[in-house]
Amino acid sequence: MNRIIKTFQTLRTQGRKALIGYLTVGDPDLKTSERNIRAALVNGLDILELGVPFSDPTADGPAIQAAGQRALVSGVNLKQILALAARLRRSFKTPMILFSYANPLFRYGYDALCRDAARAGIDGLLVVDLPFEESAELRAPMKRHGLLFIQLIAPTTSPERARRLLAEADGFVYYILVKGVTGKRDRLVADAKKQISQLRTCTDLPIAAGFGISDGAQAREAVRHADAAVVGSALVEAARKGRLAALVRELATAVHGA
Amino acid sequence: MKHEPDARGHFGPYGGRYVAETLMPALIELEQAYREAVKDPVFNKLFYAILRDYVGRPSPLYLAERLTKAYGGARLYLKREDLNHTGAHKINNTIGQALLARRMGKTRLMAETGAGQHGVATATAAALFGMECEVFMGDEDIRRQAPNVQRMQFLGAKIHPVHSGTATLKDAMSEAMRAWVARVDDTFYVIGSVAGPHPYPSMVRTFQSVIGTETRAQILEKTGRLPDMVIACVGGGSNAAGIFSAFLNETRVRLVGVEAAGFGIRTGKHAASIGAGRIGILHGSKSYLLQDSDGQVQNAHSVSAGLDYPGVGPQHAHWADTARVEYCSITDVEALRAFDELTRLEGILPALESSHALAEAKKRARVLGRKAAIVINLSGRGDKDLDNIVSYKQKHRKH
Numbered sequence: 001m002n003r004i005i006k007t008f009q010t011l012r013t014q015g016r017k018a019l020i021g022y023l024t025v026g027d028p029d030l031k032t033s034e035r036n037i038r039a040a041l042v043n044g045l046d047i048l049e050l051g052v053p054f055s056d057p058t059a060d061g062p063a064i065q066a067a068g069q070r071a072l073v074s075g076v077n078l079k080q081i082l083a084l085a086a087r088l089r090r091s092f093k094t095p096m097i098l099f100s101y102a103n104p105l106f107r108y109g110y111d112a113l114c115r116d117a118a119r120a121g122i123d124g125l126l127v128v129d130l131p132f133e134e135s136a137e138l139r140a141p142m143k144r145h146g147l148l149f150i151q152l153i154a155p156t157t158s159p160e161r162a163r164r165l166l167a168e169a170d171g172f173v174y175y176i177l178v179k180g181v182t183g184k185r186d187r188l189v190a191d192a193k194k195q196i197s198q199l200r201t202c203t204d205l206p207i208a209a210g211f212g213i214s215d216g217a218q219a220r221e222a223v224r225h226a227d228a229a230v231v232g233s234a235l236v237e238a239a240r241k242g243r244l245a246a247l248v249r250e251l252a253t254a255v256h257g258a
Numbered sequence: 259m260k261h262e263p264d265a266r267g268h269f270g271p272y273g274g275r276y277v278a279e280t281l282m283p284a285l286i287e288l289e290q291a292y293r294e295a296v297k298d299p300v301f302n303k304l305f306y307a308i309l310r311d312y313v314g315r316p317s318p319l320y321l322a323e324r325l326t327k328a329y330g331g332a333r334l335y336l337k338r339e340d341l342n343h344t345g346a347h348k349i350n351n352t353i354g355q356a357l358l359a360r361r362m363g364k365t366r367l368m369a370e371t372g373a374g375q376h377g378v379a380t381a382t383a384a385a386l387f388g389m390e391c392e393v394f395m396g397d398e399d400i401r402r403q404a405p406n407v408q409r410m411q412f413l414g415a416k417i418h419p420v421h422s423g424t425a426t427l428k429d430a431m432s433e434a435m436r437a438w439v440a441r442v443d444d445t446f447y448v449i450g451s452v453a454g455p456h457p458y459p460s461m462v463r464t465f466q467s468v469i470g471t472e473t474r475a476q477i478l479e480k481t482g483r484l485p486d487m488v489i490a491c492v493g494g495g496s497n498a499a500g501i502f503s504a505f506l507n508e509t510r511v512r513l514v515g516v517e518a519a520g521f522g523i524r525t526g527k528h529a530a531s532i533g534a535g536r537i538g539i540l541h542g543s544k545s546y547l548l549q550d551s552d553g554q555v556q557n558a559h560s561v562s563a564g565l566d567y568p569g570v571g572p573q574h575a576h577w578a579d580t581a582r583v584e585y586c587s588i589t590d591v592e593a594l595r596a597f598d599e600l601t602r603l604e605g606i607l608p609a610l611e612s613s614h615a616l617a618e619a620k621k622r623a624r625v626l627g628r629k630a631a632i633v634i635n636l637s638g639r640g641d642k643d644l645d646n647i648v649s650y651k652q653k654h655r656k657h
């Protein structure tokens with residue numbers, strides 16, 4: 001069974017929520033990045049998102065843009081990212097999702113990518129700028145290689161559209177809390193509860209909420225309604241300041257204690 | 259041959275909609291509104307009335323006799339988009355999109371701009387319709403197109419300087435897309451070329467097709483027959499798509515798209531996405547793209563800000579594959595020479611973008627011979643480029 005599905009099943013039977021963490025791979029270089037990712041994993045991430053840097057990250061705010069820029073300057077590429085995933089897989093059972101823009105994957109070749117990602121122990125793909133309508137080309141090889149296509153749902157997605165998209169989804173739904181790019185927000189959106197309960201009527205899949213969550217209090221608030229909290233920009237910034245492990249512990253305590 | 263995209267906006271393997279889910283509902287809504295608008299006689303009547311009374315259409319088709327003589331071959335006709343209000347073809351499209359925005363109840367316009375012509379044209383439409391306007395522009399372009407920055411500010415637009423990447427059109431467009439995600443409810447994103455996600459490539463072409471429709475009627479009136487060749491510069495490809503649109507099914511009319519070769523294709527410093535790029539995905543569509551082997555987008559280079567973009571509209575990619583349009587490229591130096599020649603011989607200052615089309619016409623005129631007629635889309639005027647040309651010439655004289 002796919003590790004993502006298994007993780008959510010286990011958590012569900014234990015009545016626990018999940019912490020999903022994003023880090024841009026190669027920020028500021030491959031070695032430091034690997035050390036950071038390992039630190040995040042040992043301090044309580046339930047699912048890891050490995051961010052593939054891209055030259056034109058149109059859905060990202062300043063923190064992840066800058067992380068991607070640093071990673072690209074250091075020369076990291078998809079091949080090295082998959083090799084890093086394979087090394088992580090030898091030490092951890094944590095589900096891993098490759099988080100990317102479409103072009104680096106397209107250039108690599110969707111078939112080759114799915115084969116190599118599955119071999120490296122990746123469990124799913126999340127492609128920010130590949131909406132459902134354009135995804136068939138990638139979903140076919142993903143299916144062959146046992147990778148899950150993680151569907152994003154936005155506050156702008158209508159319930160009818162959400163239902164249609166989620167009929168084909170697997171693993172979990174990534175619910176984008178805000179209309180906007182990634183990045184920290186002072187406060188969690190006011191109607192998160194309403195939005196997520198509406199999404200519940202569209203799917204039985206676990207719901208992960210993300211975009212804007214940056215500390216334990218916000219993560220706890222998010223998992224009062226959702227099954228998982230996703231944290232990205234805040235982890236990237238904490239890693240820069242040498243306080244990644246502390247932040248992951250704070251978030252994990254908040255999420256797991258909820 | 260079919261020239262409309264499929265239901266999801268694909269031209270062969272190109273085009274489509276590669277955007278974050280947050281934007282998908284807005285694009286579907288836009289497509290719906292656009293389809294209804296172009297079928298509505300009231301919308302069309304208003305659009306063409308504004309083009310006539312405000313933009314100054316039809317723009318003339320002018321036989322450039324002294325240029326023809328100097329280039330020593332085919333008769334050269336210039337489609338004078340430079341004479342439009344605001345000085346380029348860009349206004350045709352922004353009037354169309356602003357009308358659509360108003361019809362959809364949006365109160366704000368936003369745009370990316372390279373040369374500043376599209377920014378000025380959007381700011382102008384916003385002023386005309388009493389809307390707010392925000393323009394994203396790279397720092398480098400703000401420097402080299404300073405007159406247009408001032409014009410936009412006088413028109414009441416708010417300029418967002420973009421520092422990321424090469425601080426040119428590509429980065430301005432990325433930043434505009436980010437800003438749009440945050441304001442998608444009340445804001446209409448006016449894309450300036452036949453690029454971006456569906457329905458923009460076909461919508462912008464439709465609004466620009468007035469160039470082709472007029473040209474066809476004008477050349478028939480003047481010469482009694484269709485031209486042998488139509489030449490246009492290609493940045494994103496909107497002036498080219500607009501003028502080509504009336505000749506697509508006339509297979510005897512050769513269509514030529516001119517990309518920017520910058521310092522030369524072999525130097526790697528150019529903007530020839532079709533000539534030297536590979537298929538990729540950027541800014542909402544699949545098309546030819548300048549990129550490295552890891553799929554990272556490469557920086558384009560051109561002396562002309564409006565052509566300085568690593569991608570190209572998806573329909574051009576399809577026309578290139580199907581050989582309906584021939585694509586070639588012109589260097590900075592060739593374009594600057596053509597700028598000088600038209601200015602001195604005809605008293606017309608062309609935009610540096612349009613100078614690329616003129617430089618290609620110089621090469622083709624002799625080959626086609628005196629009996630032939632070539633139409634060149636003079637997409638804009640060069641007033642915005644004067645400072646840039648002076649500093650470019652100074653810089654390159656030193657070397």
Ligand SMILES: Cc1ncc(COP(=O)(O)O)c(C=O)c1O
Nearest residue numbers: 375493494495496497564611638
């Ligand atoms: C005068 C002029 N011509 C051409 C272009 C290139 O755009 P497109 O290829 O969409 O016509 C620009 C863009 O700014 C322009 O200002």
